[in-house]
Amino acid sequence: MAIKNTLAYIWRPMKGVCIKNLSPSLFLFQFFHEMDVERVIKGGPWTFNQHLLLFFKLSIKVNPTQVQLFEVDFWL
16 A cells, blocks of 8 residues: 555564554554654644644553544644
8 A cells, every 4th residue: 555655665664563454544553662762742733645743642542543533733
């Protein structure tokens, strides 16, 4: 899938990233090093094909399909 290859190439995480498609508009990004997570989140905002990417840092017990993604912080 284009989004997986493109973002993995742009982000180049040190320990890798696993990107799972949960629905047509929902992806789960699993980073294997905390430094990669922080660098991607702080490096945003990110877009793909003119769509703004919203991130939420999950805890173990949170179902990713239940997370409501409605806002993102960025400077104008």
